[in-house]
Amino acid sequence: MPLQEKDTYQEKDDSSRINPFVRVREDHANELSEDYLELIEDLIDRTGEARTVDIAAKLGVRQATVTKAIARLKREGLVTAAPYRSIFLTNEGKKIASRAREHHRTVLEFLIALGVQQEVAEIDAEGIEHHLSPATLAAMQRFIQQQPAAA
Amino acid sequence: MPLQEKDTYQEKDDSSRINPFVRVREDHANELSEDYLELIEDLIDRTGEARTVDIAAKLGVRQATVTKAIARLKREGLVTAAPYRSIFLTNEGKKIASRAREHHRTVLEFLIALGVQQEVAEIDAEGIEHHLSPATLAAMQRFIQQQPAAA
DNA sequence: CGTCAAAGTTTGCCTAGGCTACAAATCCTC
């Protein structure tokens, strides 16, 4: 067998610890799904339907890119969509969308409570939201509570 | 000319505003460079040299992946490296490394000041650090100052 | 109802960033 016995993924005295870089790559693997699902839910709530063209405009990508991504989400059982028709979330998709929306809201409120200007907070939240452990999210919520909804 | 006049990248009444999703994609395009450069500087400081095998172990990837990434950093003028020799930062590379390290330290201290456990903070910081506007970074620094270096 | 603009899809291309398998160079160690 040509495979080496010991891989070099982790130092030995480190084998039980999470590698932060590995965690970040995992976060990024989920990021696109989360953003799409949250956005689709949002569009349905606010405009009645989720169309390729609107998703593309919001995300700043071309429609072809959205079509391809939707195909993947369909494969993963997170959305349903018939050709030339708009997009719907499965129950599984709805769960992820809700969680994503919740994270997003928490980060946004947290940054604002911290004193960051609304518009900047909205930009930064979009990236940060995918990299938060439950403990960090909890700390952010605690902080929001403690703040007297400042002026 | 087959190209459509109006692209759909931005809604019209929105054209001067930054699209958060576009910003996140830009952040991610810089992320790998920042992490590599920070790590290379770290290894040089702590062990005397930056070797492919050690970079791979730290990042949790295979050596072949590192070799390819280093080739890209070389192309971009951020590192120098002769075949079978260890890796060095250019001045440009050092600048980015220092900035990355600074961001990293700020986020880490901030999360700890917020009450997040050290180990969790170290994991989350690795992802968050790439998504921070100057204003948010400044707010974090303010918060760190205000905290009495709590027990 | 026919036309045509808007929306959606398909195809083919590209880069980044992973991987394995194998080849080559380096460098301990005796």
Added chain:
DNA sequence: GAGGATTTGTAGCCTAGGCAAACTTTGACG
């Protein structure tokens, strides 16, 4: 100064996620 383990590099493969261009479908409306 061999020889073998370690390290580095190369080649080829894969997926994700972008793009443009061309094609197809839908549906509004005159």
